[in-house]
Amino acid sequence: MPVDRLLPTAEARDLLALTRDVADKVLDPIVDDHERREAYPEGVFATLGEAGLLSLPYAEEWGGGGQPYEVYLQVLEELASRWAAVAVAVSVHGLACHPLMAFGTDQQKEDKLPVMLGGAQIGAYSLSEAQAGSDAAALSCKATATDGGYTVTGSKAWITHGGVADFYNLFARTGEGSKGISCFLVPGGTDGLSFGKPEEKMGLHAIPTTSAHYDNVHVPTEWRIGEEGQGLQIAFSALDAGRLGIAAVAVGIAQAALDDAVKYSQERTAFGKKIIDHQGLGFVLADMAAAVDSARATYLDAARRRDAGLPYSRNASVAKLIATDAAMKVTTDAVQVFGGYGYTRDFRVERYMREAKITQIFEGTNQIQRLVIARSLATR
Ligand SMILES: Cc1cc2nc3c(=O)[nH]c(=O)nc-3n(C[C@H](O)[C@H](O)[C@H](O)COP(=O)(O)OP(=O)(O)OC[C@H]3O[C@@H](n4cnc5c(N)ncnc54)[C@H](O)[C@@H]3O)c2cc1C
Numbered sequence: 485m486p487v488d489r490l491l492p493t494a495e496a497r498d499l500l501a502l503t504r505d506v507a508d509k510v511l512d513p514i515v516d517d518h519e520r521r522e523a524y525p526e527g528v529f530a531t532l533g534e535a536g537l538l539s540l541p542y543a544e545e546w547g548g549g550g551q552p553y554e555v556y557l558q559v560l561e562e563l564a565s566r567w568a569a570v571a572v573a574v575s576v577h578g579l580a581c582h583p584l585m586a587f588g589t590d591q592q593k594e595d596k597l598p599v600m601l602g603g604a605q606i607g608a609y610s611l612s613e614a615q616a617g618s619d620a621a622a623l624s625c626k627a628t629a630t631d632g633g634y635t636v637t638g639s640k641a642w643i644t645h646g647g648v649a650d651f652y653n654l655f656a657r658t659g660e661g662s663k664g665i666s667c668f669l670v671p672g673g674t675d676g677l678s679f680g681k682p683e684e685k686m687g688l689h690a691i692p693t694t695s696a697h698y699d700n701v702h703v704p705t706e707w708r709i710g711e712e713g714q715g716l717q718i719a720f721s722a723l724d725a726g727r728l729g730i731a732a733v734a735v736g737i738a739q740a741a742l743d744d745a746v747k748y749s750q751e752r753t754a755f756g757k758k759i760i761d762h763q764g765l766g767f768v769l770a771d772m773a774a775a776v777d778s779a780r781a782t783y784l785d786a787a788r789r790r791d792a793g794l795p796y797s798r799n800a801s802v803a804k805l806i807a808t809d810a811a812m813k814v815t816t817d818a819v820q821v822f823g824g825y826g827y828t829r830d831f832r833v834e835r836y837m838r839e840a841k842i843t844q845i846f847e848g849t850n851q852i853q854r855l856v857i858a859r860s861l862a863t864r
Pocket of ligand 1: 609616617641642644846847848850
């Protein structure tokens, strides 16, 4: 049964109905096979782009959907309830468009944004390096100033959609320390840019995660977003918004696990009755439902603050922490509800559990979210 959502407009209700339809007809029939074969979902992003679902929170004047974050995140949640890997890639695309939208010049926006937001392109975000994940300020990929731009040398790691994306947000060192990092937008086919083989991951099998290698890559000045040295500020600003996307993805995964567990518990019998009618198991399901509802409420609260133009960085960290921990607990409990069958690949719950785990790690681990929240308390 669809989630009973409180949506702000009739347009938002239509959008959620369209998303469910696309999820039912395009994602659901192929997700299991693609995840098992680790096969890229060819054509799926084009379909999502044509349906207008790739750039929903961006202004219509630039080719976006003009939707509030509150609505965009619920669309993302619906996509994730069918196919987390696809929803993560959509969220990362949104993350990759943020720097240009928020920090680009008018000229850069006119030149690039309509294409980036138009639905035919997909973006990637490359901040992490092999030795600089949580501690992003320790990154070492270097952009050396040259005539008319920069020469970039070094490697980035863990890029969602690496090797497939049309454009890459690159964060590279142009000086010393945390104020010595700059942001660039690099097209996928640029000379000297190559990608490693996809990581062999626990989940999100259908979307590649790769390293990227910059071998004396010429990056013109016009590809730099914001001022030289502003890179980390831009990266963190994008991550505030991106973390809400990951919170919504986590809720989608948890909702799917809850739905499957409830259905199974109404069919499976033990000791002469449906397992849902054993109070011990009914209470497990009740706790799962409470966790999903409260996680959704937490990300919606942060999204509404963002939509109202209020500071929301702390709320985004709270939402990411609560929603992803909830997803891990709920998906683990869903496997328990299925008993031995939950531990097999015959049912989706084992996949949900593997997918939930990464949401606690990327776009700032949950330890880092606690660090952000604790700092906000200390400076209150
Ligand atoms: C599937 C996948 C997709 C990804 N996609 C992207 C992407 O598209 N773009 C991108 O830029 N990156 C991406 N990443 C990278 C991801 O954001 C990093 O893995 C993450 O930020 C953690 O960095 P790390 O792996 O280097 O762990 P580390 O930073 O080495 O952390 C190791 C452990 O130490 C803990 N820790 C570190 N510092 C502290 C501290 N100060 N206090 C307490 N605990 C601490 C961490 O919480 C963690 O448990 C992706 C990663 C994966 C696995």
